[in-house]
Amino acid sequence: MTALAGTGLRVARGDRQVLDGADVALGPGELVLLAGRNGAGKSTLLRVLLGAERPDGGAVSLHGRSLAQWPPRARAREIAFVPQEAETPFEYTGRELVALGRHPHRQRNAGLQPDDLAAIERALAAVDAAPFADRPVTTLSGGEHRRIAVARALATEAPLLLLDEPTSNLDLEHALRLVLLLRRLVRAGRGVLIASHDLNLLAPHCDRVVLLHAGRVFAAGAPADVLAPANVQAVFGVRSEAPGGFFPREFRL
């Protein structure tokens, strides 16, 4: 079952074709890894799937309806986003930023309602961010910052979650905790799409891998098939010689 689907997506930046007919789909209850070299078009594809950028060709549909036709706030209740970088230069507390995740549910000028507050607390608890939720985010570490960003996406309660490089800047333990959290969300029915270079860590936990190369889907399917040595050699130009597939080892808490 597909909730969000992009077909034949094309995006040009000047002379360069960043996306050149890419197809990708995301449904509830699956964790999809979007892999590829730097400049393969992963971030652009995420932006197009979010509706933040109109593709020059192709179409994105959400629940069978063109994404561009969705009212912004209704769309925001369906698709949440976790950006790669720290964002605000101002001293908002983590809780204030997570509260912004309730924006698509709130009336203009309305205060936070009980169900908003409950969603915020649930989101903070899910990423263990409660201990530092009331500190200015400008004083947080990279990992704490990322957890606040994830909590904000969770606070929207959107069934689909797109993440851009969620494990960069995270140490091994926090990265693994994040992956396991995403896995739990998927078990509970959400659809999660991760653009990442962290193949070793993420691939064992994914249901599908979409390998993007030069703006097109080079291969898509089960992790072990897509990340087979021949594909890795062709796309990344490196040999992978791990016994038993691409992954050297599986990490556990």
Place this chain on the structure above:
Amino acid sequence: MRLPPRRIVIALLLLLLLTAALFLGVAREGPGFHELLAALGLPIGGAPATPGERFVLFDIRLPRLCVAAFGGASLAVAGTVMQAAFRNPVASPDLVGTAAGAAFGGALAIVTGFAAVGVVATPLASLLGALLVTWLVFVLAGQYGRISVAGLLLAGVALNTLVGALTAFVVTFTYSSYAASSEVLFWLMGGLERSTWQHAWLVLGGFVLFAAAIAPRGRDLDLLTLRDDSAHSLGLDAPRARRVLLWLACGLTATTVANTGGIAFLGLVVPHLARLLVGPAHRALLPAAALAGAVLLVGSDLVCRLAPPDANLRLGVVTSLLGAPYFLFLLARHRRGAAL
């Protein structure tokens, strides 16, 4: 820890009322508090106010107080909006050329003699200058119908430089006439001593009109301090919201600067000050900044009025003297690890 924002806003309101009372009742010469109370119908052991005293209080000091209070509030709110919309704590109303355009329009009016047409001729000319330059900046910054932060900054710097040079060029035409020359320079440095009720209504009207449109968009401003993709994912059309809010901020700046001349630093400093008091969330920040801006400009103008007459202290000079040390304080705080 921060105090509850509501209490700080109330404290600032009381502070503004106190400053306003001082502004009306304290002077080097002319009516003082006794006469003020008498004119308000509360004589305390004094004679009733004479028509002359009433004129000074209600037709000279009161309009000037209104221009200072609403002008200060306008510049502070404009600065707050700019800093959020540009996601940059050192953005200010000067950035997109509004103030430079206002200065150019005003200077041109004085040099060409258009200023002599009426009291609001100079404000009108500088309002036109402000809108024209701001519009040019937005046109130059536009790309594929969208306006980026970097494009606005670059266009703003380019037009600020160009318009600044044009203003300087226009000013050179006044060298032969001492009177015209000093008038232009006084105007460029900012001052409220010529404020009439016409000026006061213009500034007040601008504040009411534009601030009323900004007030319900507090959460949009919070979202704009995030990156555009994040703001978009939370349901905000960030480029559009930024364009609307920047125009509203330019409206505030233009209606103020057109009536006061150049007032440096206020729109840059006050948002920082307000953020220290109530935090960065705009629901509380906007009213706190408006009140703090009003207090600061009324206080600064009171300092100008109380300075010895031959010192001729200009308002823009006083606000700069306040602003520069405050930024050194922010720098020291920043070096200890705090965010700007």
